[in-house]
Amino acid sequence: MASQRILGLGVIAAILISIFSAIYTAMLLNEARENINRINNNINNLSENILRISALASGAISSIETLNSSIRSIERGISSINNTVSSLGELVRASTEPHVSVKYARLFQIAYDGPAKIVRDAEGQKILLIPRTLSAQKDIVSLYTSRYAPDHVIYTPVERVILMSATQVSMILRLEDECRVNIVNTSILGIMWGKQYTWYVPKISDMLDKGVLRDYGPADNPNVEMIIASKPDLVVIYTYAGSPVFRTLKGSGLPVVVDNEYLENSLLGRFEWIKFLAVFFNLDGCAESLFARVESTIDGLRQLISNRAPVESLRPVVAWFSVFGGRIYASSPASYVVDAITMAGGRYAFIDIPYGSVSQELVVSRSQYIDVLIYSTSKEYGPKSIEELAKALSFVKDIKAVREGRVYVFAPTYWQLGTAYPEDIIRDLAKIFYPDIQNLAGWVLRFFEKLS
Template identity: 30%
Template sequence: MNVVKSSCVIRFIIYGVLTLSAVLIQSCQRTTGKAETGGEISGRSVIMYAKRLSLVEKDIYSQIKVINPWQGAKGEEQNWYLVRDSADIPPFINPGEVIRVPVKSIICTSTTHLAMISAIGESGSVKGFSGTGFLYSKEYNDRISASTLNEIGYDDNLNKEMIIKLKPDLVMMYGVGGESASFAGKLREMGLKVMFNADYLETDPLGKAEWIKLFGALYSKEKTADSIFKGIEHDYKDTEAFIRKNAKEHPRVLLGLPFKDTWYISPGNSYISELVNDAGGYYLWCDTESDESIPMGLENVYIKALTADYWLNPGTAETLNQISSLDNRFAGLPCYRNGNVFNNIKRTNKQGGNDYWESGTVRPHILLLDLASILHPELFPGRELYFYRKLN
């Protein structure tokens, strides 16, 4: 595979380069929601880590808020009420904000959505997807071959006829900019329920995985989703504590690969930076903070990269030669010379699907183990990497 990505691959990487905009802190304590009638309905917030999602369980419905659902959004909040098929809609709720549950059919636009739906055992409900050519899951690829999972196109090139034909209960989108709202608006004009999913903007690995609770609510499988998340949380916290107790050093970590002459740096408050920190590493730009990737000149990055002990996630590179072919100075970096370059490409298929961007969402505990095994091999002797591979 060429190091320079195709435009479709870049689109998938965009939502994988994780950014920050935490504007609302949710408590796990009992909350109260005011109805339009002036009354109050008590409920229980089930979200502990995610900053872009609020999910409050109430007696007769659940209330969802998706907060600043696309990159750069400020003050945006989308409100939904999940009401069971057999129940009446409370009079104070706008029917346009109601999703009947359990959802029986859905169209998705991100591989992270698919992984969470699969985790709760509802993969058969997915009828359409945006980017079927880049899926890793054998189950979904088999369904594509059998024409039971359909391509629905991208953004302003969405196949509206196909979407209408599939008659989904819900279309789940992710957005990389304000224009995403206009795409969603066109679908709503067709009478479709369109929900934004902002999991890719979460900066806490557990916060991102916690979005599985949204799917649990949509499919009336709250207990299943909660059980899965508790297992993830337990394993992640256990590994993090073990590393903190036993790691003697904090290796310096370089991330990414330049695009032409610009290196888009993940800020220090990003998802991947958090993973590196929890794995006992020191990210070279851990002191930066931004809502999005920070463009830097190649020269400036190269000077700092000379101090890196490890190089992780170098684009789609599969070999060291592919990296040095971009700029022969890279071969002089100590981390390159010492063979300490690892990429998240171990679980890929021939069409370019990468499980790191798929099931990695609901396996942050395994991502953490991979990174810790790379940075501190003495703590995990003999462990085989799951998502990562050493480049030669």
């Protein structure tokens, strides 16, 4: 009996344990379910937060892009303002740079209008020069083009230039020296030369030999196709009666301008063409200063000569001519030659003869008064001695200057460099006319040679 009670109690205990275990398990499951629900709720909340964050991030990105677009727009505005300010600055700078004046030359003109220059060349062409830095400002270019209706619009400084004459080259070389710039090596493409004469400027001769400077053929028949192919932004030529070169080049659409300095009737008028060339390189101020110094130097020499020979009768009589084909080619009274003779303190022997129409008989009739004879050629093309001159031209043998050994010819450099150095021509002539003048005691003739 006792064992049965014990067994019964054990069964009851086991049942109770099972019931409590079931209840506990149910409680645990309940708790787990609640935890899962909480986790799900948290996940849902997290998802919602992530969505909200994503929306915020998307809005922020859009705002950033809008901000960047605004910044770029502002930068473009600033760039436009900077360009405008730069253009205005260039307008002000170009408008306030030193100008050139034309005092002696008759065959060209230069005027200024703000940053623009209006140039008239020897053929009457109107050339509008605009600073290269303003070339992109179409409104400005259009304004000046409509105002002046030019034959050519050229942007300065020019960068691709073709020249025709040796005197143009010498002017450019002097600008290089005086203005401390490099033009020939950087901006001159070549010269219309055609190997028709010898160069007495070593730098130019060497550059032509090496092909650094191109030879565009002779001045009277240049290679137009070659010139066009070179795409110059400036072609400088000279013209003379009957020459078709100007019409041909202009008809080809080339930016051709005419420099006829050789037709000027004064020494400084010829030299003043250096200003004409200078404006194309934006060297206006430098050219004006250079010209003023040369003019002042010549004025000083004239005063020196005036002190040496204060009255007309003390000044030597000078003949200046050459003979070709039996005809005497004497300088006209209204020529740069007579102007130079006068400035150097001489008296021209044929000042009363219009157009230089001098005969042999006239020379003979005045031979006893001619103190100095400038035979206007060089030894390369003319006499190498007085004896040779007298043999070739018998009518000169009785000229006082021939008898006294005061006969001079051009040095080889005269035609190529003389125009660019008028003060040295005056120094030479003053030394020839007054050999004992003290202030030129050490001066060595540069553009003339004495015949022995």
